[in-house]
Amino acid sequence: MSINDTLLSLSLSPALLLLLVLGIALVESLALVGLLVPGVVLITAAASIAGHQAIALPWIISAAFIGAVLGDSASYLLGYRHSDTVTTRWPLSLHPEWLGRGARFFERYGIYSVFIGRFIGPVRPIIPLVAGMMRMPGRTFAWANIISAALWAPAYVLPGYLLGHTWQQRLNLPANVEMAIIMLAASVIILAVMFSWGRAQVGRHGRIYFAIAHLARRVPAMRRPWLAMSRNGEVPLASLFLCLIALTAASAWTLLIMQHDGPLLIDLQAKQLFAWLRSPWLVDASLLLAKVGDKAGIIMLAAPWALWLLLVKRFDLLTHGALALGGIGVLNTLGKAVFGRARPDTPDYLVGSFSYPSAHTSTWVVVTGVMAVLIASRQPRQRRMWVYWLAIGITLPMALSRLVLDVHWLSDLVGGALLGLVVCALIQLNWQRRYRRPLPSIPWARLLLGSLLLVGVRVAFFPPV
Template structure:
C-alpha cells in the first residue's frame, strides 16, 4: 500500500508531470484535442472548465516549444469531432431529449439553444462556438431541427479553424514569452503547474457540487431521500428546513464544513510541526518578488497595501457596520447574531492559533511587532465577510446567477490573500490556513442560521435599501482608506 501511495504521489508531482510532458510532447497535443472535444460536447461542455484547461495546456505547450500548427490542428479536430457527436445525438434522440436528464430538469437550456438557432440560422454554429452558455447546446439543437449535415459540417469545420487559434494562441504565446519577461525562481515551474492543476480541479469540483448539492441537483435528492429514512435524519432535516419548508437543505454548507473541519486541524498541525517556511512558501515568495519587478517601482506594493487595508479589522468593520445596523433596525436578530458569532468566533480562533503555533512572519514591520504569521487574519476575515455576503445574496437568486456572485467573492479574497504575500508579511501556507478557517466559519453560520430564521430570506425585499447600504459601506471604506492609518 505504501509503495502504491508513493508511486501515485510521484506521478502527481507537478515537476514529474512537466518532465513526462517534456519527453512526450505528443501526449500534451492529444490532451489539448481531447479537452477541445469535451468542451464542444453536448452537456459535458457545460461542466468541464475547458477554457481554463486549454489556456493552461497551450501555455505549457508554448513553454515546451511544441509545434504550433500541430497544437492548432489538434484543437480544431477535437472541436469538430465534439460538435459532430453532439449533432448526431440531436438527430438520433430528437424526440426524447426533452424528457431526458438533464433537460428534464433544465428545459431552458434547449429553449435558449433553439431561440439562438432560429435567430441566427446556420451561422449559429459559428457564433455559438464563441458564446459560452450555448456553445455545447447549439450542435445538438441543429441536429434536432434537421439542419442538413453537409451544411453543418462545412460551417462546423470553418468555425473550428477560427476557434482553435482564438482559444489556444494567447496561451501558447504567453508560455513562450513569460521567461523573457522575468526569470522564474527554482521550483516555480512545479508550483505553477500544481497551482494551475489545483485551480482547474477546484473549478470543476465547485461547479459540479454547486449544481448537484443545490435543490435541483440529483445528488441533493438522493442524499435527502437517504437522510429522511432515519428518525435522527428526519429531525435534522426538519430543524434545518424550519420555518421555511420550501427552502434548501444546506447540503453544500455541510460538505464545506467537512472539508474545513479536516483542513484546518491538518494545516495547523503541519505549521506547528514545521514552523519554518515550507517549500511552497519559499517558491511563492520568490515568485512574488519576480512578479513585482515587472511593475513600476512600488506600484504593486501600493496596490497590495490598499487591499490589505480593505481586509484588516478596521476595513472589514467599515464594510459591515451599515448592514449590522440595518439588521438590528429591521429586527432580523437571527442573522445578526449568527454573523456576529461567526466573525467573533473566527477572530478568537485566529488569535488562539497564532498564540499556539507561534510561527514568525517572513518580515515583521513595526506595526506588526509581536504578531505571529499562521494563520492569516486578513484572509480568514475576508473569506468570512465576503463569503457569507455572497451566500446570503445568492440564496434566492436563480441558479444561473449564483456562480458569478460566488466567483466574485472568491476572486476578491484571492487578491487579498496574494497581497499579503506580496507585502512579505505572510507565507502562502498562512493564506491557505486563513482561507480554510474562514470557510469553517461560513459553513457553521450557513448550517445554523436556517433553524433560527423567521424570514424566508435574510436579504429579501425591496432592492433599494440594499443599494443604499452598499453605498454606505463603500463610503465608510473610502473614508478609512483616505484618512485612517494602517
C-alpha cells in the same frame, strides 16, 4: 521526493499536458457542459505551459483537435439517440432558452451551423446536440465537425502556446514559477465552479439534492434525519457539503504545512513571482488593503450594519454576524499561536505575529461570505452564482496583497481561505436550523456609504494593526 515536488513533476509532464489539452477541448465541446466550463481560459493556460516547456506544437494542436472532435461527436450522438428525453434533463430542464437559442441558430444556417457554431461561444456546446436532435445526416455532421475542429484547434492553442514560449524571454519571469501560477489559477477556478455548478447541484432543484432525497426516502436509517432537517423547508445540503469539504481540505492542508520545516516549494515560487510583480503602486494599494482588512478596518466596515440590525431588532442576524467574526478571530489567534510559523518578512507593526493562517484572508472570506449569502438569498436562483463570483473577486485582491507585501506565504492564504469557508458554513448551518423572519427592506446605499466613510477614516488617520 516531497509532495510538492511530485505535483510539480506531474504537472509539467508532457504526456499529462497533452491529455489535459485533449480533456479540456473535449469537455469544452460537450453539450451543455461547455457552457459551464471556462474552456478558453483553461486551454490557453495549458497551451501556455506547453509552450514554456517547448513541447512540439503539432502534438498540442493534435490533442486539441482530437478532443474537440470527440466532444462534438458525443454531443451529436446524445441529441440523435435521446432527443425525447434530453430536454427533461439538467441543465436544460432549468435553462430551456439554451436549446431555443441553438435551434434558432441551426434553422438559420442549416448544415453550416456546425462549422460556424464552433467559434461562437454562446451556442458552441449546443449546436452539435441540436444537429443530432434535428437528424442531420451523420456523414454531413462528421465532415463539418472535422473541418471546423481542424481550424479551431490552432486558433485556440497558438495564442497560449506563443505566450508560454516567449514569456520567459520577453517578460523576464522568474524561473520555475509555473506551479505557483497553476495553484493560484486552480484555486480560483475550483471556487468558481464550487459556487456555481456545485451549489446548483446541491440546491433543492439540483441533481445531487434529488438523488440524496430519493435515497433518504428508501433507506430507513436516513429517513428520520432527512425529515428532521427538512422541517424548515430545504435541507441545507449546500452548507453541509461546504462545511465537510472545507474542513477536510483545511485539515489536510494544515497537516501538509506541519510536515514541512519552512516554506513549501510553491511558497518559494510565489515569493519569486510576486517579487517580480512588485511595483510602488502595487505596494501602496496593498498597504491600503492591509488597513481595510485588519481588526480596526473590519470593525469600521461592520459598524453601520450592526447599528441597522439593532434598530430593526434583528438580534438573531446580529448574533450570527458577531459569532462569525468572533469565531474566525479566535481560530486565527489559536492557529498562529499553535503553529508559530515565521513570516517571509516581518514589518514593525507585525513583530510578534506569526504567519499561518492568514488572518486578513480568512476574515475577509467570512465578511464577503456572510454578505454574499445575505444578498444571494434575495435574488432569483439563476442569479445567485454571480453574487458568489463577485465575492470571490472581491476577496482575491485582499489575499494576494499579502504576497505583494511579503508578509505571508501562499500556503498561508490557502489555509486562511479554507478556515474562513469552514466558519461561513457553520454559521449558515446554524442559521438554517429553524425558520427566520425575512429581513425588511435593506437601505443598501446608506449602509454601504456609511461603511466606506468609516473605512476611509480608518485608512486616513490610523496606522495598520
